[in-house]
Amino acid sequence: MSDSQNQSGHGNKKENSKSDHHNEAGMWAFLFSMAFVFAFFIYIVAIHPGIDLKENIHAPVVETQSAADEDVDVSKVAEPWVANDDMVKHGKKLFAQNCAMCHGAEGKGDGPAGQALNPPPRNLVEGPWKKGGGFVGWYTVVTEGLPGTSMAAYGHLKSVDRWALVQFIDSITNAKVKEDPKKVAEFAKSAK
Numbered sequence: 001m002s003d004s005q006n007q008s009g010h011g012n013k014k015e016n017s018k019s020d021h022h023n024e025a026g027m028w029a030f031l032f033s034m035a036f037v038f039a040f041f042i043y044i045v046a047i048h049p050g051i052d053l054k055e056n057i058h059a060p061v062v063e064t065q066s067a068a069d070e071d072v073d074v075s076k077v078a079e080p081w082v083a084n085d086d087m088v089k090h091g092k093k094l095f096a097q098n099c100a101m102c103h104g105a106e107g108k109g110d111g112p113a114g115q116a117l118n119p120p121p122r123n124l125v126e127g128p129w130k131k132g133g134g135f136v137g138w139y140t141v142v143t144e145g146l147p148g149t150s151m152a153a154y155g156h157l158k159s160v161d162r163w164a165l166v167q168f169i170d171s172i173t174n175a176k177v178k179e180d181p182k183k184v185a186e187f188a189k190s191a192k
Contacts, residue, residue, distance in 0.1 A: 058112070080163035081135055081188040082181075083170075091168025094161055098154065107172045117150040127175025134177035135184045138166045139191060159191065 071093070072086045080087055096105070102114035107124035114121040122130075130146060131137040142162045145153035154162060170176065 074160050074164060077160060079185070079188070080160045081139075081166070081184050084167065087164045087167040088171045090161070091164035091166070091171075094157070094165050095168050098157075099165070102150065107169070114150075119149055121150070124169050125172055125174055127173060129175065129177070132177065133173075133175060134179045135166050135170065136179065136187045137177070138169050139163065139187075142166065143192070155192070163188070 072090045074080065074087055074090045077084060077087060095103075095107070099107075100111055102109075102111045102117065102121040103124055104110040104114070104121075108126075109121040109123035111121065127133060129137055131141050139162060141151065142157075142165050143153060143155045145151045154165075157165075
């Protein structure tokens with residue numbers, strides 16, 4: 001073999017083994033860091049109790065269904081805007097499903113989701129009303145919502161369900177509005 005072969009690293013194996021060595025300190029550092037990462041991962045996943053962020057989230061209280069709150073079939077009610085106990089019962093059920101998160105279980109505007117809203121949800125027990133109140137005003141708000149507030153539109157609900165909500169609101173409010181039943185019927189027949 002010539003000198004040029006030895007200089008280029010193509011010489012005999014004995015010379016190659018002496019000159020071809022790896023970074024032994026780097027290998028130990030790599031192995032130590034991998035062992036540390038693995039041990040840290042096991043500690044976090046299996047041993048550490050976690051961090052308490054002190055988020056006291058309470059699930060809403062769900063009342064059990066009693067005989068008085070059983071499902072009511074309102075599909076056959078011909079005039080859902082006329083006072084009817086079955087409509088109020090159905091409205092109470094719909095209110096619990098759709099409205100209580102913001103307006104509260106009793107309609108006082110103190111629901112868990114409503115606490116962060118600005119403006120806060122309406123206290124349906126005390127009023128006052130932005131759209132005049134009464135069956136026509138409440139039905140309009142339930143259907144279209146209130147622009148500039150967090151009151152969403154519930155026009156996707158069937159008309160009879162929206163009337164049930166209106167009748168339930170009428171059953172809990174102290175701020176009742178006197179309306180001419182003929183005007184309410186006229187409005188109801190033309191309402192979507």
